[in-house]
């Protein structure tokens with residue numbers, strides 16, 4: 093009887109151990125799921141920074157982000173990760189194809205240069221050396237940009253020799269037009285700080301008496317500066333794209349490995365559990381069925397030793413599982429730490445770029461893209477609250493004559509000063525953007541029909557009172573303003589059209605005035 097009691101207590105102990113092992117295993121699984129879930133959320137957020145590379149990829153990433161926040165089980169995310177990885181690889185190949193096409197284009201231009209008979213031997217030699225260089229593999233956009241620069245150099249050289257050969261090029265009206273267009277485009281481009289002095293010199297040159305050679309130089313310099321900027325942009329976004337690609341591959345592999353492994357361990361554990369349960373049952377049956385204590389003892393001893401061995405195998409299996417999980421986590425953590433560094437610097441740049449993209453580089457006022465955004469936002473507010481909303485278009489009067497009389501640079505400065513005056517004459521809730529050229533658009537909410545006329549006339553007067561002095565001459569610069577209030581059942585772009593038509597009227601009615609379309 094004593095033996096029997098002892099056996100029963102041993103079995104109870106074993107059952108408790110078994111239960112504790114099961115609880116530990118469940119906790120382990122839960123922990124693993126929480127960690128991977130966090131990881132996938134992280135990937136989802138990172139993918140946001142990858143936007144804008146290609147439309148299909150954008151859509152996929154958006155879908156992935158949405159799904160990652162909804163998946164119950166990690167393994168469900170696997171097909172999506174595979175798909176995104178495929179698209180990222182596709183994007184990489186696309187860039188490579190483009191590079192190859194550019195290289196072919198460069199080759200064609202080179203052949204043309206080689207056909208120019210008047211080119212001196214030295215230049216021909218350089219071109220042929222360049223051609224050899226071009227046949228070496230190019231892996232990235234920034235590898236090929238210097239080649240384009242070099243090519244432009246060859247062209248420049250040939251052109252210069254034509255000019256040196258006595259063919260002095262006369263300045264035609266079309267050249268002046270080109271100079272004017274270049275000056276205008278430059279005003280609309282945001283150059284880096286270290287490029288601005290160079291750009292300023294070009295602007296000055298373009299606003300004076302131009303020469304064809306100078307114009308060619310200016311075009312070449314601006315092109316080179318732009319190409320340099322493009323290369324920097326590309327390289328930053330590509331590096332990030334590749335890093336994200338690598339991290340996604342690593343995560344996918346780990347998820348896929350741990351999924352396969354979990355499947356195998358699940359089967360093994362199932363078998364072991366069955367074995368252990370049947371051993372426990374056997375012991376129970378033996379206690380009930382066998383009366384001879386010696387037989388019972390030997391039976392129980394045998395069953396207990398099998399139980400012990402099954403439990404030992406189960407423990408080993410769990411330990412292996414834990415070790416594997418730790419290793420996977422380590423791999424992912426390493427990969428993600430690297431990616432996280434890459435992402436934060438990339439995001440910072442994107443944020444800076446976004447700010448630049450919404451600012452007009454000359455006046456530092458919001459630009460047309462920013463205006464579109466704000467118009468939509470104000471229009472939504474208008475539809476919700478039905479408070480008054482005004483669109484006003486202001487245009488500097490006879491601005492062309494300022495450029496013509498005092499030069500483009502003075503024109504630019506005038507634009508900057510007027511932009512500031514407009515901004516300062518409005519409240520924080522009101523908005524002004526440079527629409528283009530010498531035209532500005534204001535969005536004015538929450539002002540009644542009886543007050544708008546006074547408000548806009550105050551803005552007009554403020555500009556008129558700026559004490560401009562050009563070449564020692566006191567100059568008064570005025571603006572004309574047209575405005576309209578957003579009506580029910582009207583789109584804000586239609587209001588803009590009405591305000592623009594009112595401005596047209598103001599221009600025709602002697603300028604320096606405000607006309608409100610009612």
Ligand SMILES: Nc1nc2c(ncn2[C@@H]2O[C@H](COP(=O)(O)OP(=O)(O)OP(=O)(O)O)[C@@H](O)[C@H]2O)c(=O)[nH]1
Nearest residue numbers: 279487488489490491492493495500503504529530
């Ligand atoms: N300096 C400078 N001039 C600009 C810029 N953008 C546009 N312009 C000039 O602005 C002038 C606009 O001329 P017009 O459209 O004929 O108008 P306006 O002379 O202001 O005459 P009204 O509008 O009829 O009063 C053109 O000469 C443009 O070259 C810029 O960024 N800087």
